[in-house]
Amino acid sequence: MNDNAEDGFRKPLLNTGSWYRMASRQSSIMGSATQMMRDGSVSVLFCVLVIALGPIQFGFTCGYSSPTQSGIISDLGLSISEFSLFGSLSNVGAMxxxxxxxxxxxxxxxxxxxxxxxxxxxxxxxxxxxxxxxxFLFMGRLLEGFGVGIISYTVPVYIAEIAPQNMRGSLGSVNQLAVTIGIMLAYLLGLFLNWRVLAVVGILPCTVLIPGLFFVPESPRWLAKMGMAEDFETSLQVLRGLDVDISGEVNEIKRSVASSGKRATIRFSDLKWKRYWYPLLIGIGLLVLQQLSGINAVLFYSTNIFESAGVSSSNIATFGLGTLQVIATGVTTWLMDKAGRRLLLTVSSSIMTISLFLVSISFLLKGYILQDSPFHSFLGILSLTGLVAFVAGFSLGVGAIPWVIMSEILPVNIKGLAGSVATLLNWMTAWGVTMTANLLLVWSRGGTFAIYTVVSVFTVVFVQLWVPETKGRTLEEIQSSFR
Structure with missing residues (x-):
């Protein structure tokens, strides 16, 4: 794209960009009266907490189908196949x-x-x-999924683009932490609320998010890419603190945008270059393997799975599972910038492999043991322990880190296209897993978890062979390393 064409593209954006300029200046005026604006870390944390309402909505959507399955089937006369379709339609919308x-x-x-x-x-x-x-049930689920599909890409990208490099991993994992909080809230409130009332509660995160967005600045890297130099520096200053010298970071971002912005779009033939195909392969691989692990099968239908394992209070056990997921993801948030991405991914996928193997073996053996046998009860406890360990292991790395890495490694000039492709394949895989989970569990619970075990083994191998460490590096350094 030549300079004239580039200028022609940016002029209309500068008009719409005036809204962002006004919002940024309003944030600066309001913040200059508070310490928050002088402490950059507090300002970034405030932005992340507001944006986290999006993934809370995401998690609530994921968790909604588990505690409501019996109520919806009973009230609307759905079959198991129809409810499986309902559960999976959020993934279709997300695609x-x-x-x-x-x-x-x-x-x-x-x-x-x-x-x-x-x-x-x-x-x-x-x-x-x-x-x-x-x-109406199916239409609502599709609409929810559409919104969640946008949220699942945009939130980790926004957080990665505003966070300082020494906080980017921890703040990036807040995305998945918020998802787990949303799931836990759906499980908890599902113990007490009718499925219709629970759906009304699901409106709250987004109704709070919309006004909250007026009080956070736009991503400085997006503003720089759009040629809004004044707004870019204002936004970055707000995020880093009024007393912080941002000249070094400004120059680095400008150099990165200038080198990648010589041509605003890429052709498929450009994917032969390592700087494009390698990060895209890593992003797609991690996000697809994340879903093939079977996590949505466990989260969407955890109540039924617990009943199959012999747990009497399955709804309470499901809430306990959601709580554990929040705690484990919180640990990941704390460890992300200390232990690094690759180590956490390796530990996480290894725990998942062992726990899924235990669940598979316990369900397979239960078919050959008499129900009144003490060994049958032991196998039920073993399968329950394996499920809990699987969710904990997933939350320690595989849940959060693929989104963080995807937002870190994609070059700025292909981030929109490549990020959409990676997110689309993630949701396509999620749909396939969710749609087939109930049917596979009816076929063979042990066989289903054996399939998920094989995927977790491959995840360990994939991380060791292809995933780079991104801890402690700027986005520009990470992306230039693929050249």
């Missing part, structure tokens, strides 16, 4: 959202895309709440 997410986030900004994502989420929850038959 559509994922296709659009990168382009939306690149064109109107990270904040604007989150506002767009909030609207179908709100409409979707209302449709589910007032559903009288399966049509």
């Amino acid at each position: 559509v959202g994922a296709i659009a997410s990168g382009q939306i986030a690149d064109y109107i900004g990270r904040k604007g895309s989150l506002m767009i994502a909030s609207i179908p989420n709100i409409i979707g929850w209302l449709a589910i709440s007032f559903a009288k038959d399966s049509s």
Whole structure:
């Protein structure tokens, strides 16, 4: 793209960018009266906490189907296959959202895309709440999924682009921590609330997120990419603190944007270059393996799985599982910038492999043991322990880190397109796992978890062979290492 064409592209964006300029200046005026604006870490943390309402919505959507399965089937007369379709439709909607997410986030900004994502989420929850038959139920689930597809790409990218390099891993894992909090809340409130009321509660995160977005700055790297130099430096100063010298970081971001912005779009033939295909391969590989591990099968249908394992209070056990996931993800948030990404991924996938193997063996052996045998009870405890260990292991790394790494390694000029592709394949895999989980569990519980075990083994190998360590490096350093 030549300079004239580039200028022509940026001029209309500068008009819409005035909204971002106004928002940034408003944030500066408000913040200059507070210590928050002088302490950059507090300012970044505030932004992350506001943005985290998006993944809380994401998690609530994931967790909603588990405690509501019996109620929805009973009230609307659905079959198991129809409810499986309902559970998986959020993933179908997320595929559509994922296709659009990168382009939306690149064109109107990270904040604007989150506002767009909030609207179908709100409409979707209302449709589910007032559903009288399966049509409204399915439509609502699709709309929710569309919003979640945009959120799942935009939030980790925004956090990676605003965070200082020494905090980027920990802050990036807040995305997955917020997802687990959303799941836990769905499990907890599902113990007490009817499925229709629970759907109304699902509206809250996005209704708070929309006004909250007016109080956080736009991503400085996106503003730099769009040629909004004044807004870019204002946003970065707000994020780093008013007393901090940002000249070094400003120059580094400008150099990165200038080198990658010589051509705004890439052709498929460009993927022959390592700086493009290698990070794209890593991002897609991690996000697909994350879903093939079977985590959504466990989270979406945990109540039924616990009942199969012989747990009497399956709903309470499901809530306990959600709580454990929050705690384990919190540990990851603390460790991310200390232990590094590769080590946590290796430990996480190794724990998953061992625990899934135990679950598979216990379910396979239970078919050959009499129910009144003490060994049958032992196998039930073993399968329950394996499921808990699997979720804990997943939360220690495989849950959060693929999104963090994806947001770190993709070059700025392909981040929208490549991020959309990686997110789309993640949701396609999630849909396949969710849609087939109930049917596979009916076929063979032991066989189902054996399949997931093999995937976890391959995840360990993939991390060791291909995934680089990104701890302690700037985004520009990470992306230039693939050249």
